[in-house]
Amino acid sequence: MVDLRFSIGSLQFKNPVLTASGTFGYGSEFDDFMDVSKLGGIIVKGTTMEPREGNAYPRMAETPSGMLNAVGLQNKGIDYFEQQIYPRISGYDTNVIVNINGSYIEDYVALAERVSRLGKIPAIELNISCPNVKMGGMAFGTNPVSAREVISAVRAVFPGILIVKLSPNVTDITEFAHIAEEEGADSISLINTLVGMSVDIKRMIPALSTVTGGLSGPAIKPVALRMVWQAARAVKIPVIGIGGIMTASDAIEFFLAGASAIQVGTASFIDPQAAVKILQGIEEYLIAGRFTGIGDITGLINRTG
Amino acid sequence: MPKRIEDFKVVDNQKLNNDFFILELSGSSGLPQLKPGQFVQAKVEGSPETFLRRPFSIHDVDYERNTIKLLIQVAGKGTGVLSGLGTGDVLNLIYPLGNSFSLPTEGERILLVGGGCGVAPLLFLGKYLKSHGLSPDILLGFRNSARIIEQEEYAKIGRVYLTTEDGSEGEKGLVTDHPVLSETEYDRIFCCGPDAMMRAVAGYAAKRGIKCEVSLENLMACGIGACLCCVVATVNGNQCTCIDGPVFNINDLKW
Numbered sequence A: 001m002v003d004l005r006f007s008i009g010s011l012q013f014k015n016p017v018l019t020a021s022g023t024f025g026y027g028s029e030f031d032d033f034m035d036v037s038k039l040g041g042i043i044v045k046g047t048t049m050e051p052r053e054g055n056a057y058p059r060m061a062e063t064p065s066g067m068l069n070a071v072g073l074q075n076k077g078i079d080y081f082e083q084q085i086y087p088r089i090s091g092y093d094t095n096v097i098v099n100i101n102g103s104y105i106e107d108y109v110a111l112a113e114r115v116s117r118l119g120k121i122p123a124i125e126l127n128i129s130c131p132n133v134k135m136g137g138m139a140f141g142t143n144p145v146s147a148r149e150v151i152s153a154v155r156a157v158f159p160g161i162l163i164v165k166l167s168p169n170v171t172d173i174t175e176f177a178h179i180a181e182e183e184g185a186d187s188i189s190l191i192n193t194l195v196g197m198s199v200d201i202k203r204m205i206p207a208l209s210t211v212t213g214g215l216s217g218p219a220i221k222p223v224a225l226r227m228v229w230q231a232a233r234a235v236k237i238p239v240i241g242i243g244g245i246m247t248a249s250d251a252i253e254f255f256l257a258g259a260s261a262i263q264v265g266t267a268s269f270i271d272p273q274a275a276v277k278i279l280q281g282i283e284e285y286l287i288a289g290r291f292t293g294i295g296d297i298t299g300l301i302n303r304t305g
Numbered sequence B: 001m002p003k004r005i006e007d008f009k010v011v012d013n014q015k016l017n018n019d020f021f022i023l024e025l026s027g028s029s030g031l032p033q034l035k036p037g038q039f040v041q042a043k044v045e046g047s048p049e050t051f052l053r054r055p056f057s058i059h060d061v062d063y064e065r066n067t068i069k070l071l072i073q074v075a076g077k078g079t080g081v082l083s084g085l086g087t088g089d090v091l092n093l094i095y096p097l098g099n100s101f102s103l104p105t106e107g108e109r110i111l112l113v114g115g116g117c118g119v120a121p122l123l124f125l126g127k128y129l130k131s132h133g134l135s136p137d138i139l140l141g142f143r144n145s146a147r148i149i150e151q152e153e154y155a156k157i158g159r160v161y162l163t164t165e166d167g168s169e170g171e172k173g174l175v176t177d178h179p180v181l182s183e184t185e186y187d188r189i190f191c192c193g194p195d196a197m198m199r200a201v202a203g204y205a206a207k208r209g210i211k212c213e214v215s216l217e218n219l220m221a222c223g224i225g226a227c228l229c230c231v232v233a234t235v236n237g238n239q240c241t242c243i244d245g246p247v248f249n250i251n252d253l254k255w
């Protein structure tokens, strides 16, 4: 038996495979394909105070080994979440984490306060890295001053586990990793999508209604891995690796580079069972390598020499 | 109906013309009850350019043979790869996805309108209607006579009317130009085809107060309501084509 558990502060996860926000709905979309409670955690759709309609169609463009999206945080708002979604998903025997978003610091703070009252949500993922909204989102995550402000403001009101989700659209990821740690974040997750674009040459117009969008999928994995490696060496808090993880071996690369856990994103669109398959593959790898737990391989490539 | 992920085997790949082919696929377990209008998400193997699954309507179902058929138009890379599949090849599907066309009441005069690959869901729908004692008329639009497909299949269901854009067979023009539309008072229209065709048919139906449902082909990533990429603007806000559709009542669409 290998020990797959890992913790962020006082919060224990049964295993290090979580699902990435915006790619796994509220979890129930996947009930037909797997026992969602087998996962270490589910990070639900990006949530805002007010309902949002998101961006106009087309919001998606396929690119080699990946896709661009410009969903723009479509969600029904925190009231709806609290009344309709929360009762339904709080029965999952896993950590359900809410990904919070806003245009202003006050939105993030108000949202964090609301979520802190939901007894079965042990953690929030503070999304300061959404590239698909006109205001807020990535604007916070790419400016060190506003990143610090929003993290510190949310930390002040949220007693639970605070994960800060970082944007890759910065020159030096370690700067933002440090800021998160200094302002009291319990963990950082990275990466959100990379800003990209695609043009429809038949119609001679941008493929997305918003022109630019967020690139995800295997196309971004090498960049994500590099940033996770850099961030993990820069901070002491646990780092959650995200970006293009399709298989257990992708995930293991992230662990070896310094991730304590990983999130499965776009992979779930192609194989709705991807997350559980990845979990199984990680376990097999650890058994084959005679490791006792997942912690044994976290950051292993950094330990030598 | 729970969704499944399942390997299917290609039983037959029938080339209809340069653009269209029909894949007959047999399931590795017993087929669930499928509904007309529902679709599958097929995984195209072998190229980084066909990263996402490809959605296709269920064209026909044979519960006895445990097979489904997909009618596919070669549109690009993914459909190109699928056109090369042969007997015994494996195709992984997520299915059954989406809602379905509604069942009209007895005695309604029904018209099915299709064009291009939009004719795909109408065969399954037509057979379903027929099995419920309804006999729809079928109006199919094509660019020219060489592109006409499946005419005989549809003729088994009901009366078939044709239009071609160049007039090489049937009436010349678009489906909305066909005289049958003014000669017959239909109670309900079901339509699937290119966007412009569906909008034209929806406009026609709306003007005359005919009940009308269209099956949309929005770009999709997941097909199961998880990504919110496939939305269409409706009177109830943005809805997902993959779970709230693909079939929509035109009164609900903000067209």
Ligand SMILES: Cc1cc2nc3c(=O)[nH]c(=O)nc-3n(C[C@H](O)[C@H](O)[C@H](O)COP(=O)(O)OP(=O)(O)OC[C@H]3O[C@@H](n4cnc5c(N)ncnc54)[C@H](O)[C@@H]3O)c2cc1C
Residues within 6 Å of the ligand: A202, B039, B050, B054, B055, B056, B057, B058, B070, B071, B072, B073, B074, B075, B076, B077, B078, B079, B080, B117, B120, B121, B216, B217, B218, B219, B220, B246
């Ligand atoms: C619910 C649903 C049901 C469908 N049913 C059928 C069907 O029964 N038979 C069939 O032949 N096709 C159907 N389609 C369309 C089909 O999914 C696309 O043609 C296919 O995904 C194109 O893949 P490709 O790799 O060959 O083309 P790509 O190389 O990806 O693209 C080639 C061209 O096809 C266009 N295209 C890509 N995706 C779509 C799409 N979803 N709708 C319209 N155009 C698209 C692109 O804009 C591009 O111009 C359906 C689509 C949906 C959403």
Ligand SMILES: Cc1cc2nc3c(=O)[nH]c(=O)nc-3n(C[C@H](O)[C@H](O)[C@H](O)COP(=O)(O)O)c2cc1C
Residues within 6 Å of the ligand: A020, A021, A022, A023, A045, A046, A047, A069, A071, A073, A099, A127, A130, A165, A191, A192, A193, A215, A216, A217, A218, A220, A242, A243, A244, A245, A263, A264, A265, A266, A267, B227, B228, B229
């Ligand atoms: C359609 C889609 C919607 C997303 N929505 C969100 C979101 O609401 N909040 C968020 O923090 N990240 C969101 N993301 C980013 C993912 O959580 C993840 O960080 C990114 O896709 C990279 O991982 P991947 O390559 O495994 O998909 C979204 C990604 C996609 C593809």
Ligand code: FES
Residues within 6 Å of the ligand: B219, B220, B221, B222, B223, B224, B225, B226, B227, B228, B229, B230, B231, B240, B241, B242, B243
């Ligand atoms: S395709 Fe993902 S929600 Fe419809």
